[in-house]
Amino acid sequence: MAKSAEEEHPQKAVGWAARDPSGVLSPFKFSRRDNGDNDVTIKILYCGIGHTDLHNLKNEWGTSLYPMVPGYEIAGVVTEVGRNVTKFRVGDKVGVGCMIGSCRSCDNCAQDLENYCHKGILTYNSAYYDGSITFGGFSDKVVVDHNYVLRFPDNLPLDAAAPLLCAGITVYSPMKYFGFNEPGKHLGVVGLGGLGHMAVKFGKAFGLKVTVISTSASKEKDALERLGADSFLISHDPDQMQAAMGTLDGIIDTVSAVHPLQPLINLLKTNGKLIMVGAPDKPLELPIFPLLMGRKLVAGSGIGGLKETQEMVDFAGKQNITADIEVIPMDYVNTAMERLAKGDVKYRFVIDVANTLTC
Numbered sequence: 174m175a176k177s178a179e180e181e182h183p184q185k186a187v188g189w190a191a192r193d194p195s196g197v198l199s200p201f202k203f204s205r206r207d208n209g210d211n212d213v214t215i216k217i218l219y220c221g222i223g224h225t226d227l228h229n230l231k232n233e234w235g236t237s238l239y240p241m242v243p244g245y246e247i248a249g250v251v252t253e254v255g256r257n258v259t260k261f262r263v264g265d266k267v268g269v270g271c272m273i274g275s276c277r278s279c280d281n282c283a284q285d286l287e288n289y290c291h292k293g294i295l296t297y298n299s300a301y302y303d304g305s306i307t308f309g310g311f312s313d314k315v316v317v318d319h320n321y322v323l324r325f326p327d328n329l330p331l332d333a334a335a336p337l338l339c340a341g342i343t344v345y346s347p348m349k350y351f352g353f354n355e356p357g358k359h360l361g362v363v364g365l366g367g368l369g370h371m372a373v374k375f376g377k378a379f380g381l382k383v384t385v386i387s388t389s390a391s392k393e394k395d396a397l398e399r400l401g402a403d404s405f406l407i408s409h410d411p412d413q414m415q416a417a418m419g420t421l422d423g424i425i426d427t428v429s430a431v432h433p434l435q436p437l438i439n440l441l442k443t444n445g446k447l448i449m450v451g452a453p454d455k456p457l458e459l460p461i462f463p464l465l466m467g468r469k470l471v472a473g474s475g476i477g478g479l480k481e482t483q484e485m486v487d488f489a490g491k492q493n494i495t496a497d498i499e500v501i502p503m504d505y506v507n508t509a510m511e512r513l514a515k516g517d518v519k520y521r522f523v524i525d526v527a528n529t530l531t532c
Contacts, residue, residue, distance in 0.1 A: 178203035178240065181305055187530065188312030189503055190240040196230035198506050200531070201240060203308055205316045213261050213319045214253035215269065220310035221246030221336040221496070222506070222522040223367055224429045225271075225452070227513055229298050233454040238298050244310025245271045245296040246523075248325065248335035258319045266325040268486075270338035271296055271476050273307065273321045285480040311506065313530055323483055326490030333495035336367060336521040337486055339476065340496060344372040344425055345485040346477035347448045348379065353423045356380030361424035361440055363408070365392045365400075368427035368450060370497055370520040373400045378492040384421065386437070395519070399497075408436060419443075419467075427451045434471070438463040446470045496521045502529035 179185070182204035190201035208214045226243040228234050247269040251261050261267060274294030275287040282290050294301055297309030309315075325334050347353070353360050359382045362372045369385070373396065376383040384404045385396040396402040406413050414436050421440045429451040437447055438460065445467065459471060477485065489495065497520045501509055509522045 178306070178308075180204065182206045184314070184316070186308075186312055186314055188242045188308065189506060189530075190242045190308075190311070191230045192240050194232040194237065196227070196510065198230070198243075198311070198510075201242060203242070203312075205314060208253045208255055208316055210255040210257045211318055211320075212255045212316050213251055213258060213267070213322050214314060214316050215247070215249040215267055215322070216252050216314055216527065217247055217249040217310055217312060218527040219248045219332045219335045219500075220244040220524045220526050221339065221498075222509055222513060222524065223336075223339050224513065225339070227510055228429075228452065228454060230510065236298070238306055241298055242308035242311050243297055244312070245269075246335045246338045246340070247296070247310035247315060248331040248338075249527075252314070255319070261319060261322060261324070266327065266331060268323045268325055268335060268338050269296060269310070269315060269317050269321065270323065270342065270482055273317050274301065277320075285478040287478045288476045310526070311503070311524065313526065321479060323479070323486055325486060328493065329490050329495055332500055332523050332525070333498050334486070334489070335523055336371070336496035336498065337489055337494075338482065340367045340371045340521060341375075341489065341494075342477040342482045342485050343450050343475070344368055344427070345375055345488075346481055347425065347450060347472075347474035348372070348375060349481070350474065351423060351446050351448055351472070353381065353425070354379040358382070358422040359384065359420060361386050361421040361437070362402070362427065363387075363424060363437060364427040364451065365389075365396055365520070366427060366516060366518075367496070367521040370400055372425045372427065373402050374494050377401050378488070378494060384417070386424075386440075414440070421445060423448065425450060429453055431455050431457060434458065435460045435463055438469055438471070441467060441469050443467045444469070446472060449473045450475075496523075498523045500525050503531070504529065
């Protein structure tokens, strides 16, 4: 008979888990492996909440494993290191993002693109090398191979830095790859949520002109005054969209709901690029003719490799970039998920795990 999650490994752990596609989270006892020679054990202090958590909790992508402890924006302090670990010490401020393992031998891994490894292991809702299910950051501790641990600069507060490990790298990676880090270029950011507000911050730090594109006129003041965007477009206002046609070098589309792409493609200059980083649960319609008439590109991007993620965190430290957050207690997490589904957060929920997790 298979062991229960609580008995599977030597270290006792506690967290909050969903047991079925209702997505309702409640206290959960499970276990973590002992700290191995190549491992780092982390006391989790904070954990961000993103749309991926929402999709997974409700099995909207059809890949969910229950019981599920979500959380892939983990920030905490090192409490133990293995004997082969030299780059981390007890007390270091560290984090864990979306992945905790990869094959380390394929072409992607050789190019520091572990995020595209076909044998990659996700921080939660995945199977580890020993066959056990991985559990995420809505918990008190985590044991991780040191190669998948990130170091936070001392000047960044851990609560507001935690979302860098998913929301931050999800927009930073395509901005670097597709040339949206060249000063003077004009970037559009679709959706002003957890990912979108990070794209605005990185865009301004790169020296770009940034236009926020949103369905909600109520976000204009925040976009311009709080986040420093240069302009704002209401996506369902035909006059505004018509006036902005052909003005953007690139667009980062962060929206996780089904939405039309042609109005966005029309905003691009010749050779412009529309990069999808949101993950709608249904296919989008892609009109081809507008692509042909401007040699335009529609592409996707998913997080980043470990080297690039550390580069992003270090850049954020130098530029003093953090997420705008609402810190919540663990027992508020179900309400937070309901609010997240409605877009009712500015701009990232972060759980105060260390001070509020009880089980």
